Amino acid sequence: MNISTATLHELAAELKAGNLSSVELCQSCLDAVAQRDGEIGAFLEINQDNVLASAKAADERRASGNALSDYDGIPIGIKDNISVKGERCSCASKILENLTSPYDATAVERLRKQGFIPFGRLNMDEFAMGSSCENSAFQKTRNPLDTTRVPGGSSGGSAACVAAGFAPAALGSDTGGSIRQPAAFCGVVGMKPTYGRVSRHGLVAFASSLDQIGPFTRDAEDCGILLDAICGFDKMDSTSLPDAAGGFADAARAGAATGSLKGMKFGLPKEYYSGGIDAGSAKVLDAAIEKVKSLGGEIVDVSLPHTKYAIAVYYIIATAEASANLARFDGMRYGCRIEGSDLTDTYFKSRGNGFGDEVKRRILLGTYVLSSGYYDAYYLRAQKVRTLIRKDFENAFNACDMMLTPAAPQVAFKFGEKSDPLQMYLSDIFTISLNLAGSCGIAVPAGVDENTGMPVAMQLLGPAMAEAKLLQATAAFMRA
Ligand code: GLN
Numbered sequence: 001m002n003i004s005t006a007t008l009h010e011l012a013a014e015l016k017a018g019n020l021s022s023v024e025l026c027q028s029c030l031d032a033v034a035q036r037d038g039e040i041g042a043f044l045e046i047n048q049d050n051v052l053a054s055a056k057a058a059d060e061r062r063a064s065g066n067a068l069s070d071y072d073g074i075p076i077g078i079k080d081n082i083s084v085k086g087e088r089c090s091c092a093s094k095i096l097e098n099l100t101s102p103y104d105a106t107a108v109e110r111l112r113k114q115g116f117i118p119f120g121r122l123n124m125d126e127f128a129m130g131s132s133c134e135n136s137a138f139q140k141t142r143n144p145l146d147t148t149r150v151p152g153g154s155s156g157g158s159a160a161c162v163a164a165g166f167a168p169a170a171l172g173s174d175t176g177g178s179i180r181q182p183a184a185f186c187g188v189v190g191m192k193p194t195y196g197r198v199s200r201h202g203l204v205a206f207a208s209s210l211d212q213i214g215p216f217t218r219d220a221e222d223c224g225i226l227l228d229a230i231c232g233f234d235k236m237d238s239t240s241l242p243d244a245a246g247g248f249a250d251a252a253r254a255g256a257a258t259g260s261l262k263g264m265k266f267g268l269p270k271e272y273y274s275g276g277i278d279a280g281s282a283k284v285l286d287a288a289i290e291k292v293k294s295l296g297g298e299i300v301d302v303s304l305p306h307t308k309y310a311i312a313v314y315y316i317i318a319t320a321e322a323s324a325n326l327a328r329f330d331g332m333r334y335g336c337r338i339e340g341s342d343l344t345d346t347y348f349k350s351r352g353n354g355f356g357d358e359v360k361r362r363i364l365l366g367t368y369v370l371s372s373g374y375y376d377a378y379y380l381r382a383q384k385v386r387t388l389i390r391k392d393f394e395n396a397f398n399a400c401d402m403m404l405t406p407a408a409p410q411v412a413f414k415f416g417e418k419s420d421p422l423q424m425y426l427s428d429i430f431t432i433s434l435n436l437a438g439s440c441g442i443a444v445p446a447g448v449d450e451n452t453g454m455p456v457a458m459q460l461l462g463p464a465m466a467e468a469k470l471l472q473a474t475a476a477f478m479r480a
Contacts, residue, residue: 003028004165008222011168012070015062022055022062022073026117029075033120033166041141042151042160044080046120047087051075054117061115071225072115077161077170080121081128082213083202084108087118091204092136093126095354096335105202106237107171107213107230114229119167122157126356127326128178128206130154131427134415135358143186145454149412152182155216159186162216169226170216175206176314177431179214180443180459185412187445187455189217189474193227194464195438196241199234207321208239210314210435220475221256223442224249227467243465251468255475261297264473266460267400269304272430278410280449284456285406288446288477292404295480297473302396302403306388310433311425313389316369316382317436322359323366329354361421386436393437393463401469403461406430407443411454430459439464444474 001014003025014020030048037043058073067073078084081091083101085108090096108118125135133141133156141156143149144164151160155172159182162170172179174192183190191214198213205211215226231245268289277285293299331337331350338349355363369378396403407430418424434441443457458477462470 004032005218006168007218008071008074008168008225011074015073016070022058022117023052025073026051026055026075026119029119029167032164036164037166039142039147040144040160040164041139042077042122042157042164042166044090044092044121044123044138044157045088051117051119058115058117068113068115071229073117074115075117075119075167076111076226077120077122077158077167078108078118079124079155079158079170079172081124081173081204082108082171083204084118087121089121089204091127092124092138093354093356093359094137094336095329095350099335101202103202105213106199106234108202110230116229120161122155122161122170124157125154126359127204127322128154128173128175129322129358129362131177131181131424132156132413132418135356137356140415143412145187146412146452149414149454150185152185152412154178156182158216159183159188159190162186162188162218168218169222171213171226171230172216173203173211173213174435175210175318176435177428179216180431180441180457181408181428183216183443184407184455184457184459189220189223189442189444191215191223191227191442191467191470192434192440193231193467194241194440196239197231197245197440197467198227199237199240201234201236205325207318208325209321210318220252220471220478221249223474224252224471248468248471252471252475255472256479259295259476259479261292261295261473261476263296264402264469265298265300265400266292267300267302267396267403269302269307269396269403269405271304271307272405276409276429277406278449280451281406281408281410281456284447284449285458288458289404291480292477295476300400302399304389304392304396304433306385306392307433309385310389310436311429313382313385313436314428314432315365315425316378317386319362319366320370320379321366323363323370326355326359326363358421389433390437393433393439397463401462402466402473405459405461407457407459411449411452411456434461440467440470442470442474444477
């Protein structure tokens with residue numbers, strides 16, 4: 001078997017059959033990282049000793065008939081804003097460069113319960129602000145399919161890790177598209193679960209009302225396997241959903257078994273198809289729509305009239321929340337501290353040196369829209385428009401089971417191509433509304449752009465709690 005392309009369920013079968021040990025699997029992943037990550041730059045750090053010790057323990061459990069699950073001993077890459085006890089968690093920022101996590105994020109704790117092994121700290125845009133990984137304070141991550149291009153962002157390290165064959169799956173976070181867009185750019189599956197589905201405890205907050213942790217995988221079943229592992233109520237996150245969750249891998253298996261989309265209605269929001277996407281991607285998307293029809297799916301037209309405000313609303317709400325969340329990084333309790341002549345000077349020097357330009361831009365914007373005299377005009381109004389965007393989604397889902405849209409306006413772009421921040425912000429045009437609406441979505445590899453040879457994804461957007469249906473459809477589509 002080729003470990004660099006194997007899925008979680010294939011690896012689980014090999015482990016179970018005794019054809020592969022966890023130590024062999026993890027060593028093979030570490031070797032792949034040693035060989036190629038110098039060029040790709042997906043990892044900020046990887047603690048080999050910890051990984052191999054965990055792998056050895058997993059092998060011992062399995063040998064004595066005490067495997068924690070079918071997946072005991074499989075490595076999972078972790079984005080560097082998700083806490084792993086005893087390891088550093090920098091959010092790719094100088095201000096947290098030396099912070100060590102005192103506890104596991106709930107998602108990580110739940111992975112460990114099944115025996116999954118946290119595998120390295122994956123690069124990202126600083127504090128998850130960006131769409132290309134170019135905002136990391138430490139390094140560039142390159143797209144494994146074309147190293148002159150970005151892997152997307154902010155979870156670019158996670159996408160690159162799975163695409164480059166370094167680990168079979170990874171966790172990322174999605175505030176405005178940070179799982180779906182890099183998954184699309186690197187040709188892997190990436191899901192943003194419904195807000196509240198996965199606990200945010202231990203995820204360093206960017207915009208708390210939008211952030212969600214989710215999986216990067218090589219197929220739909222794996223996405224279900226990871227979501228099954230990490231989802232569910234957590235008393236440590238007051239926004240965590242009380243609903244019983246699970247059955248996601250089974251839903252994907254059912255989709256793969258039938259290969260049929262019969263009885264499913266796919267809405268095409270007309271605002272997402274009114275230009276603004278490059279010709280090569282449009283061609284792949286057209287073919288994907290035809291394929292959905294040929295598998296028995298029904299296509300209907302829907303409309304999201306307030307979608308045109310999504311970028312503006314997002315960059316008010318997300319920056320407002322970020323300015324509040326990042327206020328705690330002041331050189332007193334965490335990370336970098338640069339001593340000044342007095343307290344205020346210490347704040348200025350620590351924050352001035354610790355944060356990169358994009359993060360400073362967001363803090364300034366966010367502080368501005370929350371300030372007295374501007375609050376009503378910007379923040380309050382943005383909240384009202386957010387409600388309209390959410391209602392648009394609810395209305396659209398009255399007419400369809402899920403929406404089928406582009407994931408990004410273009411394929412992975414080249415380094416430096418979007419030097420103007422607004423250009424960068426606009427690249428999230430197809431992903432951002434979903435976070436504002438709070439429901440779930442998935443980027444599904446759909447084909448290759450004939451001009452660049454780069455992957456193109458379709459995006460499926462579902463109502464709240466519809467992950468099972470999305471995974472069923474994704475599995476059926478990918479089988480075909
Ligand atoms: N690219 C968007 C931003 O810069 C979304 C990032 C994310 O989802 N974390 O804010």
